[in-house]
Amino acid sequence: MTDTREFDLVVFGATGYVGKLTAQYLLGAAPAEARIALAGRSERKLAAVRDEIGAHDWSLVVADSTDQDSLDALAARTTAVITTVGPYLRYGMPMVAACAKSGTHYADLTGEPLFIREAIDTYHDEAARTGAKIVNSCGYDSVPSDLSVYQLYRRTVADNTGELGDTTLIATMRGGVSGGTIDSGRAMMEIVAEDKSKGAVLSHPYSLSPDKSMEPDVGRQSDLVVSRAREIDPSLDGWVGTFVMASHNTKVVRRSNGLLGWVYGKNFRYRETMGVGSTPLAPLVAAGVTGGVVGALAVGSLLSRFRAGRALLDRILPAPGTGPSEQTRENGWFRMRTYAHTTSGARYVATFAGQGDPGYKATAVMLGESGLALAFDEKPELAGILTPAAAMGDALTERLRAAGMTIEVEALG
Known part of the structure; x- marks a missing residue:
């Protein structure tokens, strides 16, 4: 999929607080050849974020959580999407729908069990059919x-x-x-x-x-x-x-x-x-x-x-x-x-x-590395509405260790 789609990874909600932090982290962490785009409602604001963080080669995609066609078009252009557009109960489900339909991998920051339950009930089977890994709670939670x-x-x-x-x-x-x-x-x-x-x-x-x-x-x-x-x-x-x-x-x-x-x-x-x-x-x-x-x-x-x-x-x-x-x-x-x-x-x-x-700072690392893992790493074949451990447990663990986080297990007795 990486070779056939226009982008490897799109950050949706890049003009928001955590979205911009995540985009800034990706600028230094992503492979030099990574094809990354910033997405949101306002091209002017997206351009300002791109200039502020210095990602001058990244593309901009205008898409709105209230416009399903725009989200469908976005999802079809990329291997993976990171979305920080919340609260997810109010604004998040259309992006889940778009990714499940097009077989696009997805990572979010939700801490909302009601949103995840609705996503499971509505889109798990379709995502499993298309091969989409819809991964919730990819920040400090959880x-x-x-x-x-x-x-x-x-x-x-x-x-x-x-x-x-x-x-x-x-x-x-x-x-x-x-x-x-x-x-x-x-x-x-x-x-x-x-x-x-x-x-x-x-x-x-x-x-x-x-x-x-x-x-x-x-x-x-x-x-x-x-x-x-x-x-x-x-x-x-x-x-x-x-x-x-x-x-x-x-x-x-x-x-x-x-x-x-x-x-x-x-x-x-x-x-x-x-x-x-x-x-x-x-x-x-x-x-x-x-x-x-x-x-x-x-x-x-x-x-x-x-x-x-x-x-x-x-x-x-x-x-x-x-x-x-x-x-x-x-x-x-x-x-x-x-x-x-x-x-x-x-x-x-x-x-x-x-x-x-x-x-915030640590969450931007976790979410950014989750997006990179979904876009580039070998992962289990499991698809649908998933969790970080089920979707990319070992791959994400190694990425976060390489990013400077301590993840270790010690025997006590």
């Missing part, structure tokens, strides 16, 4: 989570130490929050406020599964956590609370397990937490973190039901298209450590770490 568990699985197979059992991620990080991230959360809350049945997709741990009946029967799995870290692994100290993106990331990891044939094991249980330290106040901090996540969701859901509440959220929350300063992006960092116990009693920890604001 690449570190997904690849960490995938690499743990690969290590247990190499060591012949049995299947994965209790597996828990502990996140530590420093970074900012953008208006686009906030807007995605609001889009989901507004839809759930209009249709209560959608709430089950957000609350059910296997709502993105390819076949819920095949999932491990390991009892209730809650995304809300307040516990001592040593309950995760005896080597740890301190306390953990709920990780803010646990509800989404855990669903993606469980979908990967299903797409790969439930290879992680019949006892695989997965959750995500955030480390809060070991001071005397740490238990209160852990409870506060967890309570804050629950409270924010409850208040946001309530306000989203009413016009006046939505207007209030418009005034107090960051606007779409905004994000952290360059200094914040540069000073940020993240470290995800995922502890796993196997059925043979072996213990492992996977470390996924990097420099730069996780949601």
Whole structure:
């Protein structure tokens, strides 16, 4: 496909905050011969971004998420598309439709389970038929989570130490929050406020599964956590609370397990937490973190039901298209450590770490490398609505290591 289409990779939404960061990263990371284009609604704004980042040889493609014909034409011209046009629930499905129809690979940044579920139900079969790899959540949500568990699985197979059992991620990080991230959360809350049945997709741990009946029967799995870290692994100290993106990331990891044939094991249980330290106040901090996540969701859901509440959220929350300063992006960092116990009693920890604001600088690297992997690398034959691990697990792992991120697995005992 790379030889028969005009472009190898198109960045759709290149004039947006994360779109421009991703395009800037690709300028230095893509092969010299790569045929890359920037796409969006305004040719004038696209040209300004191209000039600003210095990608003078890149083409420009005018396309609009409200114009299906323009997206169909875009998808037919390229091997792969990166899209940062969100919230995806509002604006993302037409690009999924275009790529599924034309057999074009696709990567996005969605943290919206409702969007992924709709994409699965509507376009998975068509994408599988055309050979399109439609890969959701290719940024900080949910690449570190997904690849960490995938690499743990690969290590247990190499060591012949049995299947994965209790597996828990502990996140530590420093970074900012953008208006686009906030807007995605609001889009989901507004839809759930209009249709209560959608709430089950957000609350059910296997709502993105390819076949819920095949999932491990390991009892209730809650995304809300307040516990001592040593309950995760005896080597740890301190306390953990709920990780803010646990509800989404855990669903993606469980979908990967299903797409790969439930290879992680019949006892695989997965959750995500955030480390809060070991001071005397740490238990209160852990409870506060967890309570804050629950409270924010409850208040946001309530306000989203009413016009006046939505207007209030418009005034107090960051606007779409905004994000952290360059200094914040540069000073940020993240470290995800995922502890796993196997059925043979072996213990492992996977470390996924990097420099730069996780949601923006690091996400631009993850999304950019995902697009390059889809455009250029050998990948599994699996097609349809996929996850990073199922679509390009080893290829993306090696790309991110080469880009300076730490991805490693260590045996603990």
